[in-house]
Amino acid sequence: MVAELPLPDLVRGLPLLGSAHAIGRDPIGFLLDQYRVHGPIFRVRAGHVRLTVLAGPEANEFVHDVGRHLLSNRQVWAPTLAEFGGPNNFVGLDGEPHAELRRLYGPRFSKRSAEAKLDDLVEIAVDSFRSHDPGDEIPFVRFSQRLVSRQVGELLVGQQPTVDEHEAILRYTNAVVMNLSLRRLPRALLRFAARGFRRDREVAHRFSSRLVSSHLSQPARPDQPENFIDTTVRASRTHPHLIGPGEVGASGLLPFFAGVDTVGQTVVFALYELLRHHNAMERATADADAAFAEGGLTPKSLREAGALTGAVMETLRMYPAAFAMPRTAAEPFAFAGRRVEQGTEVLVFTTVCHFLPEYFPDPLRFDIDRFAAADGGFHDPNVFAPFGRGPHLCLGAGMAGVQMTAILATILHFCSLELAEPERTFRPVLRPSLSLGGQFRLRFTGWRRDPPRRQT
Ligand code: HEM
Numbered sequence: 001m002v003a004e005l006p007l008p009d010l011v012r013g014l015p016l017l018g019s020a021h022a023i024g025r026d027p028i029g030f031l032l033d034q035y036r037v038h039g040p041i042f043r044v045r046a047g048h049v050r051l052t053v054l055a056g057p058e059a060n061e062f063v064h065d066v067g068r069h070l071l072s073n074r075q076v077w078a079p080t081l082a083e084f085g086g087p088n089n090f091v092g093l094d095g096e097p098h099a100e101l102r103r104l105y106g107p108r109f110s111k112r113s114a115e116a117k118l119d120d121l122v123e124i125a126v127d128s129f130r131s132h133d134p135g136d137e138i139p140f141v142r143f144s145q146r147l148v149s150r151q152v153g154e155l156l157v158g159q160q161p162t163v164d165e166h167e168a169i170l171r172y173t174n175a176v177v178m179n180l181s182l183r184r185l186p187r188a189l190l191r192f193a194a195r196g197f198r199r200d201r202e203v204a205h206r207f208s209s210r211l212v213s214s215h216l217s218q219p220a221r222p223d224q225p226e227n228f229i230d231t232t233v234r235a236s237r238t239h240p241h242l243i244g245p246g247e248v249g250a251s252g253l254l255p256f257f258a259g260v261d262t263v264g265q266t267v268v269f270a271l272y273e274l275l276r277h278h279n280a281m282e283r284a285t286a287d288a289d290a291a292f293a294e295g296g297l298t299p300k301s302l303r304e305a306g307a308l309t310g311a312v313m314e315t316l317r318m319y320p321a322a323f324a325m326p327r328t329a330a331e332p333f334a335f336a337g338r339r340v341e342q343g344t345e346v347l348v349f350t351t352v353c354h355f356l357p358e359y360f361p362d363p364l365r366f367d368i369d370r371f372a373a374a375d376g377g378f379h380d381p382n383v384f385a386p387f388g389r390g391p392h393l394c395l396g397a398g399m400a401g402v403q404m405t406a407i408l409a410t411i412l413h414f415c416s417l418e419l420a421e422p423e424r425t426f427r428p429v430l431r432p433s434l435s436l437g438g439q440f441r442l443r444f445t446g447w448r449r450d451p452p453r454r455q456t
Helices: 019-026 025-040 055-066 074-084 097-110 111-115 119-131 140-157 163-182 185-193 193-215 229-239 243-251 253-276 278-291 299-303 304-318 399-414
Strands: 041-046 049-055 138-139 325-329 334-335 338-340 343-349 415-419 441-447
Touching: 019 049, 019 334, 025 041, 025 278, 049 055, 049 119, 055 325, 055 343, 055 399, 074 325, 097 111, 097 229, 111 399, 119 140, 138 140, 140 163, 140 229, 140 253, 140 399, 163 253, 193 243, 229 243, 253 278, 253 304, 253 399, 253 415, 278 299, 278 304, 278 399, 299 399, 299 441, 304 399, 399 415
Parallel strands: 049 343
Antiparallel strands: 041 049, 138 441, 325 343, 334 338, 415 441
16 A cells, blocks of 8 residues: 555655644644645644644545544553553444444433433532532632533443542543643653642542442342443453453543543533623523423423524534544555555544634634524534544534533523623633633622522
8 A cells, every 4th residue: 555655755745833832822723724824734743742633624534434444543542541441442442343332332322311311410510509609709610520520420320429539530531641642651651640640540440440349239220221330341241352350440430531521611611602692691591491491401492492502512613622633543544645654643633624714604703593504514524523523423422412501501590600700811721621721710690590409
């Protein structure tokens, strides 16, 4: 195949653009600028890492089509998954073994499994405000992450982590992903890292072991729906070649590492925009009130909440928490007239079209009506790709959609919030998902109506 590609050598053919600083300050803006100047393939440098970026609708189509066998997840995720203790976790597999485990796990992460627990999702969202008094300024990224971690615990592993466990899991998984998979520092650096890291690691692993022990001492009854841990333990018997004791032991970490930061940050971005757009907020709140008209949320009442759905989709467009996908070239290949060598570290900038006026006119304007427009870029999966593209497309997309709409509906229906610093513009930073950062606060001005009584 190498000989068949009469193309310029990529490494010598393209300049190295950017720096860790430029990318860290405004990652999407930086990559977007390079795409505009250099087209669908270019190279960037972020610290000691050199990345070949594939971007645009052609990159998304490539990843979904021929590129699915040419781009590997294994090398990117192997160090992180090894650190977690389950190197064969499906996120780091390629090809048929990956597809087989996705089929097995799909139902656990589905829209339907989240819809079955809507009452729990609402209760957790309401309960998160119970400890607050009117006038409290809430650091909202942290608040939202905590709310979502309780929901993810309820939906996927049958237990909500304590505050301490949640924070340790978040810090630990973020540190590992940032260092081992995204910046690729040597493993040894983590081993000898600060005492705080070692403590977080211990708490996170103890939490995961506890989930597995609870399952083993009290397996799910056949008439009960399985959760993620149940499925992993069962699959370790039916698929021992793919799921060993390490994968079982680390299984309590995956749902949190995949779902908490992504959903948590997106909810914050949605509220940030809604609170800056009075008319959109009024319509979304009217939808939330209508969705609760019968007392609680139902799949149907959420489906009918068009303004809320429009707000969620527009937030995913403007603030794609996971805006690009890291990969390694499994073989040499050609893309957009360039040759990419085997082993090259690739970044697929899946969400570049979200910011291009040819697909979304006036792309920096938050417009909750875009999604409903039949001719919008939202309906082309190579253009709107907040959940990625190709074989590793987000398995939790359906669940995440229900969570985000339910959280927003609950907050808008029960609570009154305002921006703590209405004059200040916040720019997204990488943490490692896109985030408004720890300084972003919302003021809880009180309950719009009495919250439902706490469930015991
Ligand atoms: C707004 C919320 C979310 C966003 C934007 C998001 C985005 C993504 C993206 C872009 C990928 C692909 C990464 C890649 O190919 O490198 C992905 C994968 C994944 N996501 Fe999500 N995600 C969200 C919520 C969730 C939730 C709630 C869960 C479950 C708790 C979840 C579970 C997963 C899993 C398991 C994968 C790996 C799939 C595979 O490797 O086959 N995600 N997500």
